Amino acid sequence: MKTPSQPRAIYYIVAIQIWEYFSFYGMRALLILYLTHQLGFDDSHAISLFSAYASLVYVTPILGGWLADRLLGNRTAVIAGALLMTLGHVVLGVESDSTWSLYAALAIIICGYGLFKSNISCLLGELYAPDDSRRDGGFSLLYAAGNVGSIAAPIACGLAAQWYGWHVGFALAGVGMFIGLLIFLSGRQHFRHTRGVDKPALRAVKFALPTWGWLLVMLCVAPVFFTLLLENDWAGYLLAVVCVFAAQMVARIMMRNPEHRRALWQIVLLMLTGTLFWVLAQQGGSSISLFIDHFVNRHLLDIEVPTALFQSVNAVAVMAAGVALAWLVRPEGSVRSALRVWLKFAFGLALMGGGFMLLALNARRGELHDQASMGMMVAGLALMGFAELFIDPVAMAQITRLNMPGVTGVLTGIYMLATGAVANWLAGVVAQRTTESQISETAIAAYGHFFSQMGEWTLGVVVAIVAVIIVRRMLSSTAVCLPETPQD
Structure with a gap:
């Protein structure tokens, strides 16, 4: 029996997923080495910053998913996330040993990751009807694509950093993300049936500003907020607050579903x-x-x-x-x-x-x-x-x-x-x-x-x-x- 083919749109999702993993894991492979070799951080300081960054990229997808569900749609959120991650890697790729630019670059990547990570999977889910038998195969393909990117990234970015310098390695990770975004945008005609931006909701005025205005304010404030968290090693406090809310949610689910x-x-x-x-x-x-x-x-x-x-x-x-x-x-x-x-x-x-x-x-x-x-x-x-x-x-x-x-x-x-x-x-x-x-x-x-x-x-x-x-x-x-x- 012939296996039904996947939707054409999946190949553009797979492409951007490969390059997103390439950019993320390429930078991740270099980060702690860059901190200790180039910036002169001791091991303790480098580990603290690395773990704070790695934890925050898993916190922001909660907010990114909320924005996509209510305002942006999954495709727009993915595009915005990819642009922010590209910008963050470009900032890292600029020849500068300023710790402030380092924190700012990581903060921008954290914001981009929040918009991208959960919504790329949700966008893939939009391609299938609830009973479509191709769904599992599509998600397996997405998972395999991520592994391809995470295998290639440390090799390519690691060699680039060793041969040409740290900033070339970081810049290569950013170039990878931008290539993935260009491929994704070239397939926009295949995503016409997916949910787009909720324009009426964006135009709605709340607290003297339209919603799109508040989004712009958030876009400016969020990187500054995460920069301060990283610079002052406050990530653990934010994480504690989020975990308290998560524990309350689990407790409520248990109380409402005793069976x-x-x-x-x-x-x-x-x-x-x-x-x-x-x-x-x-x-x-x-x-x-x-x-x-x-x-x-x-x-x-x-x-x-x-x-x-x-x-x-x-x-x-x-x-x-x-x-x-x-x-x-x-x-x-x-x-x-x-x-x-x-x-x-x-x-x-x-x-x-x-x-x-x-x-x-x-x-x-x-x-x-x-x-x-x-x-x-x-x-x-x-x-x-x-x-x-x-x-x-x-x-x-x-x-x-x-x-x-x-x-x-x-x-x-x-x-x-x-x-x-x-x-x-x-x-x-x-x-x-x-x-x-x-x-x-x-x-x-x-x-x-x-x-x-x-x-x-x-x-x-x-x-x-x-x-x-x-x-x-x-x-x-x-x-x-x-x-x-x-x-x-």
Whole structure:
């Protein structure tokens, strides 16, 4: 049977998604290295700024989604987000070592990411009818496109930064985003049926100004606001306020749906466990990147491999692990769904813990031989990348199984807030344990101890999850085998 073809518009969405990932992950691969090498930040300051930036880009999509739903439409929001991200990368690409321009550039990218990130998926969803069988294939294509961009970006931007300078690497990320935007705009005729700007709502006057006027005010104020947050390290305060509101939303959902309370508690536990996982996974952009830069022997055939290139290992591992995806969609068999979900989570955490133990072993090797092994580093990062397949896809599938209209989207957003914004901020707090005033033998020992502790704690959580699963299975089997009580 012939597979129905995808809508033409999807190819323009895929193109801009590839280049958005290229720009974001290209800049992300360079950022902490730029802070330490070019601006002279110590490791502690660099990690704090990196984690604040990485957490804020997962907070702003909440507001970006709200603006798209009520005023702009998904397509206009995506275009505006891409323009802002291009501008932010251009500011980074200007030859300047001013910290103010750095904060301003990151703030602009944060605003652009907020308009782009959630709305590109919503725009893709507009291409299909609710019962269209092509929808799943379209989202799979979008996911694969992102991985292509995240593989290519650290390689291209890392080499450009090493050969021509940091600002060329950042500028290349911006050029990539602009190319993606031009391709997307060239296909505008294929998006005529999608929801556009709500012009009456934009013209409506509120508090002496039309809504479009307030949007312009917000466009000017938001970058300044995020610049101040980054400069003063206040991101944690904003995140705390957002998390309080998110917790209240979850509590209200539970109170209004008592019949689903057990399933909702499982979602909450998945969120907490997923946050733990991503606190560990996000070390790749901060503490692990600094460890590679300081201590790993990166020479291969008389060529020094740029540190930024190691950021591609994770995405390559995800792309190469298609076999795991096939396993994830197998029939459940005799194992109950809830237990199967936690077994997959436990396996993902076990892989992550194993990856950290491998990095700890590599750090010990570095203490003995002055430099850590590049091969062991790649193996550890690949193991961590493979682990991702057993966390987010499983959790998102479980959330979407809830038969609760009007709730699934909210819970998905809160899950992304927890595993994106909260996890990135906590990752910076955790990574501070690796910092030392000088790069020395003491520092590599600190990294080894840190990696070992992360691995041990993660494997401890795995043991706890498996123990609970075994106890529940035993109790369930005992309940089934109990004889019925005779009735009088």
